[in-house]
Amino acid sequence: xxxxxxxxxxxxxxxxxxxxxxxxxxxxxxxxxxxxxxxxxxxxxxxxxxxxxxxxxxxxxxxxxxxxxxxxxxxxxxxxxxxxxxxxxxxxxxxxxxxxxxxxxxxxxxxxxxxxxxxxxxxxxxxxxxxxxxxxxxxxxxxxxxxxxxxxxxxxxxxxxxxxxxxxxxxxxxxxxxxxxxxxxxxxxxxxxxxxxxxxxxxxxxxxxxxxxxxxxxxxxxxxxxxxxxxxxxxxxxxxxxxxxxxxxxxxxxxxxxxxxxxxxxxxxxxxxxxxxxxxxxxxxxxxxxxxxxxxxxxxxxxxxxxxxxxxxxxxxxxxxxxxxxxxxxxxxxxxxxxxxxxxxxxxxxxxxxxxxxxxxxxxxxxxxxxxxxxxxxxxxxxxxxxxxxxxxxxxxxxxxxxxxxxxxxxxxxxxxxxxxxxxxxxxxxxxxxxxxxxxxxxxxxxxxxx
Amino acid sequence: xxxxxxxxxxxxxxxxxxxxxxxxxxxxxxxxxxxxxxxxxxxxxxxxxxxxxxxxxxxxxxxxxxxxxxxxxxxxxxxxxxxxxxxxxxxxxxxxxxxxxxxxxxxxxxxxxxxxxxxxxxxxxxxxxxxxxxxxxxxxxxxxxxxxxxxxxxxxxxxxxxxxxxxxxxxxxxxxxxxxxxxxxxxxxxxxxxxxxxxxxxxxxxxxxxxxxxxxxxxxxxxxxxxxxxxxxxxxxxxxxxxxxxxxxxxxxxxxxxxxxxxxxxxxxxxxxxxxxxxx
Numbered sequence: 001x002x003x004x005x006x007x008x009x010x011x012x013x014x015x016x017x018x019x020x021x022x023x024x025x026x027x028x029x030x031x032x033x034x035x036x037x038x039x040x041x042x043x044x045x046x047x048x049x050x051x052x053x054x055x056x057x058x059x060x061x062x063x064x065x066x067x068x069x070x071x072x073x074x075x076x077x078x079x080x081x082x083x084x085x086x087x088x089x090x091x092x093x094x095x096x097x098x099x100x101x102x103x104x105x106x107x108x109x110x111x112x113x114x115x116x117x118x119x120x121x122x123x124x125x126x127x128x129x130x131x132x133x134x135x136x137x138x139x140x141x142x143x144x145x146x147x148x149x150x151x152x153x154x155x156x157x158x159x160x161x162x163x164x165x166x167x168x169x170x171x172x173x174x175x176x177x178x179x180x181x182x183x184x185x186x187x188x189x190x191x192x193x194x195x196x197x198x199x200x201x202x203x204x205x206x207x208x209x210x211x212x213x214x215x216x217x218x219x220x221x222x223x224x225x226x227x228x229x230x231x232x233x234x235x236x237x238x239x240x241x242x243x244x245x246x247x248x249x250x251x252x253x254x255x256x257x258x259x260x261x262x263x264x265x266x267x268x269x270x271x272x273x274x275x276x277x278x279x280x281x282x283x284x285x286x287x288x289x290x291x292x293x294x295x296x297x298x299x300x301x302x303x304x305x306x307x308x309x310x311x312x313x314x315x316x317x318x319x320x321x322x323x324x325x326x327x328x329x330x331x332x333x334x335x336x337x338x339x340x341x342x343x344x345x346x347x348x349x350x351x352x353x354x355x356x357x358x359x360x361x362x363x364x365x366x367x368x369x370x371x372x373x374x375x376x377x378x379x380x381x382x383x384x385x386x387x388x389x390x391x392x393x394x395x396x397x398x399x400x401x402x403x404x405x406x407x408x409x410x411x412x413x414x415x416x417x418x419x420x421x422x423x424x425x426x427x428x429x430x431x432x433x434x435x436x437x438x439x440x441x442x443x444x445x446x447x448x449x450x451x
Numbered sequence: 452x453x454x455x456x457x458x459x460x461x462x463x464x465x466x467x468x469x470x471x472x473x474x475x476x477x478x479x480x481x482x483x484x485x486x487x488x489x490x491x492x493x494x495x496x497x498x499x500x501x502x503x504x505x506x507x508x509x510x511x512x513x514x515x516x517x518x519x520x521x522x523x524x525x526x527x528x529x530x531x532x533x534x535x536x537x538x539x540x541x542x543x544x545x546x547x548x549x550x551x552x553x554x555x556x557x558x559x560x561x562x563x564x565x566x567x568x569x570x571x572x573x574x575x576x577x578x579x580x581x582x583x584x585x586x587x588x589x590x591x592x593x594x595x596x597x598x599x600x601x602x603x604x605x606x607x608x609x610x611x612x613x614x615x616x617x618x619x620x621x622x623x624x625x626x627x628x629x630x631x632x633x634x635x636x637x638x639x640x641x642x643x644x645x646x647x648x649x650x651x652x653x654x655x656x657x658x659x660x661x662x663x664x665x666x667x668x669x670x671x672x673x674x675x676x677x678x679x680x681x682x683x684x685x686x687x688x689x690x691x692x693x694x695x696x697x698x699x700x701x702x703x704x705x706x707x708x709x710x711x712x713x714x715x716x717x718x719x720x721x722x723x724x725x726x727x728x729x730x731x
Contacts, residue, residue: 015499018469042466042525043580049558053698060668064555064703067470067601115476115497126498128486135483142479149477157659159477160470160601161670164663171665348664427499 011423014430016116016126018068019437023426025402030410035403037395037430041437047385055081055354055380056167062372062387063161068111068436071104071152072365074165075226080372081167084359085352092345093169094226096155099179099338100162101226101363103151105331106144106189107159108366109281109324112434113196114141117321120428121203137199140192144328147189151182151335169349179339186336193329194299200325201303205318208405208429211235212276212397214283214313215257217364218245223288223330226363230371232256232272233286233313243311245287250362253371254386257393269395270388276396279368280433281323286313293337296330317401317432324434354380365390367436391435398433405429458516458615461493463536465522465529466556466584470601471547472496472521478604485608489517489615513539517614523549523556523584530590537591542614545587546607548600548703552672555600557584557706584706595620600670600703603655624675626650627667630658639666646689648699651677672704679709683716693717 009025020041026034046065050058058077063070075097082089089097114137115127124130131138149159155174156162164171213235219228230248237243248256257277259270271277285300289308292300297308303322306312314323360373368390375384405425409417417425462472476482476497491498492515518540524530537543545551553560560583587593597610597620606622613620623629627649631638639645639661647666649658653674660667686696696717700710 013495015495016497018473018496020464020495042529044466044525044556045559049555049562054695057698061555061702064468064470064600067468067473070468070470111476119499125500126491126494128483128491128498129500131483131486138483142482145477146479149479157663158601158656160473163660163665163668163670166665170663171660172663 007419009419009422009426011426014427016119016431017435017437018066019435021430021435021437023402023423023430025406025422025426027406027410032403032407032410035399035406035426037399037402037435039395039437047387050374050382050385053382055085055352055374055376055382058372058374058382058385059165059167060161063165065387065389066436067160068108069104069365069367069370070161071101071156071165072363072370074162075101076361076363076365076370076372077374078165078167079226079361079363080359080374081376082352082359083361084357084374084376085355086357087168087350087352089169089350092343093173093349095338095342096170096173096345097165098226099335100152100155100165102331102335102338103148103155103159105225105366106148106328106335107152108148109328109331110141110145110148110196112366113200113321113324113328114138114145117324117431117434118200118203120431121200121321140195144189144192144196144332147182147185147332150185154178154182166349168352169345169347171348173344173348175344176342179342183336183339186332186339190295190329190332190336193325193332194295197299197303197322197325197329200321203321205316206405208317208401208408209315210278210282210317210397210401211315212278212400213272214286215248215272215277215279215369215393216283216287217362217369218247218287219291221291223291223293223334224284224364225331225334230362230369231287232277233283235275243313250360250371253360253362253388254373257371257388259388259392270393271396272393276400277393278397278433279390279393281320281327281368282314282317283368284327284364285323289313292326293330293333295333296326299329300326317429320432320434354378358384365436367391367434368394389436391437394433394435398430398435401433402426402429455490457488457490459492459513460489460611461513461515461518461536461540462491462496463493463518463520463522463532464495465520465533465550465587466525467522467547467549467554469496469521471550471599472519474546474602474604474607475519478608481608485611489611515540516542517611518543519611520545520550520587521547523554523586524590525556525581525584527581529581533587533590542594543587543591544595544597544610544614545593546597546610547602548598548670548672549584550587551596551598552704553584553586553706555703555705558701559584560706561701586706597622598653598671599655600672603657606655623654625654626674626677627652627654627656627658627661627671630654630656631661634658634662636661639664640685640689644689646686646691646699648682648686650685651679651682668699668702670703672707673709677709679712680716683713683720687717687720687722692722693720696720
């Protein structure tokens with residue numbers, strides 16, 4: 001079919017993403033009239049069955065929303081419940097939580113880099129074919145990933161759905177001697193991560209620009225993972241050439257990030273003050289880049305991302321693979337720092353007595369900002385739950401990115417693209433954003449205007 | 452071209468968190484050696500290869516020597532798809548609590564889904580979903596069921612190698628208690644009075660929770676022939692309320708038929724009278 005006429009492109013199953021989604025693209029007379037990410041992952045109704053459960057249960061239950069980022073769900077659920085109960089967990093317990101989260105970041109980000117994303121840049125259908133050409137890089141990636149898993153297994157009991165996390169802290173806190181063997185592996189992983197940054201920086205990056213606002217946690221002084229306040233970086237610099245970063249207190253999150261239901265998807269779509277926004281690696285790098293560990297910052301600069309300390313921002317979604325590799329380096333350095341400084345807390349947890357109240361929290365899942373809100377009765381029975389995962393927030397931006405990239409290709413020089421080329425382009429555009437579709441399709445409780 | 456002598460492996464997904472198929476990608480040391488022995492012919496999460504695309508029309512390629520199925524059946528389309536997958540698979544193994552017992556999403560089986568959906572969604576008509584979440588075995592014959600939420604990596608490798616070798620997987624159906632003893636963990640119920648589902652839960656996790664000072668919460672589902680009556684009595688004795696007992700069984704393997712009598716047993720089992728005040 002000529003690109004001059006009308007054509008509709010469907011891709012029924014998207015590979016190398018987590019969960020199930022399809023693409024729908026309509027082109028009329030050289031103009032993209034529709035670009036949709038169709039999420040057909042069946043709904044699983046998590047918020048609905050959290051109601052009526054005890055206030056200690058959300059960390060275990062919500063971890064089952066996603067096998068790739070269970071710790072993100074556990075950490076956000078714990079903090080939201082603790083805020084509801086007016087309790088703060090800090091000191092060594094908070095550091096241990098951060099260590100567990102670093103393990104998930106290392107595992108999940110290196111999974112995305114090596115097994116899901118890199119094959120796109122090197123023309124392979126999977127890491128298995130990539131390994132035939134260059135086994136060493138895949139083995140290096142798997143070794144980093146394994147180090148992340150080792151942290152989760154040591155501290156959490158297992159890598160998928162850790163069992164050692166509870167509201168208020170942990171069931172068991174390790175002795176320093178239990179964590180020490182991880183340090184040796186982390187030192188090797190640090191070298192491997194720096195190598196990975198150099199490797200991915202050498203890929204060929206198509207031009208693309210995300211021109212909307214970024215949303216990420218911000219915790220001045222450190223690269224926010226498990227802490228901080230949501231912050232919005234404006235899409236454009238103001239008249240003075242400065243790009244503003246405005247705090248968005250977590251209690252106001254739902255006033256700004258508004259979700260609505262659409263017929264073509266089982267996941268809700270959301271916008272930030274009416275505009276599609278992006279959360280995830282690019283947003284974090286923009287908002288917190290200046291607080292990266294020095295080795296990660298140097299690596300970012302050498303990789304051509306510019307110096308985040310002087311306001312460098314990366315808006316090319318294809319380059320998110322470099323930002324992820326930089327973040328792996330940071331998470332490895334941060335995990336080492338925590339292990340080296342670790343002094344066991346006097347108790348594995350603090351008490352979290354229930355009370356009749358509402359509370360919310362957000363943290364940085366590897367794929368972006370994850371928000372939970374709960375309400376409970378005096379005896380701890382949950383009466384309400386809302387969960388806003390990163391992919392649900394990113395969906396609109398991803399669809400816009402698809403539309404923009406396909407339009408640019410249609411308008412560009414050269415032969416008109418055939419369906420296979422457009423399909424490949426769209427798949428790559430989606431995988432740039434590392435969508436975690438099981439998370440986005442857990443079916444949110446929602447408030448929508450009817451009519 | 453020479454025919455590929457390696458047996459073919461397919462991985463399929465239904466309603467789930469993807470954690471069980473991710474377990475295969477978590478076999479970091481074994482992943483590349485494994486791909487030398489089997490051809491990963493369909494695994495969407497891992498490969499975009501041509502023959503790995505989901506059969507949109509259900510015309511599908513195949514046949515596959517071994518199909519691993521992650522996730523439960525929650526839509527009409529799922530029912531159609533699993534029947535097709537069964538037809539194109541020589542052996543079909545379910546991996547994880549969703550595929551084997553309906554998963555956590557089977558909590559809907561205890562609710563009125565229509566009312567539930569209408570109460571929660573502005574446009575419930577957009578949502579095509581069945582009233583139940585059912586295991587794969589409710590729809591097609593299954594050659595082996597691997598339990599766990601999530602499955603255990605070692606058990607997964609055992610199942611794959613066993614099927615490739617044409618033998619039965621060596622997976623015991625005894626309880627978590629056996630694994631706790633082998634691990635040398637002091638019984639947390641006996642020593643500390645912590646309620647623990649270990650005596651009725653299928654082994655496989657390596658008895659993790661007790662080793663971390665936590666009672667087993669049953670994520671591997673029921674062992675063969677669990678003595679639930681004795682278990683519920685013991686949980687009562689260890690201080691759990693009727694509501695807590697029903698809740699702890701109604702989690703990741705909620706729809707396991709073995710758990711059917713739990714609410715009644717919990718209601719019958721008398722609360723333990725408060726212990727006499729001990730001098731402090």
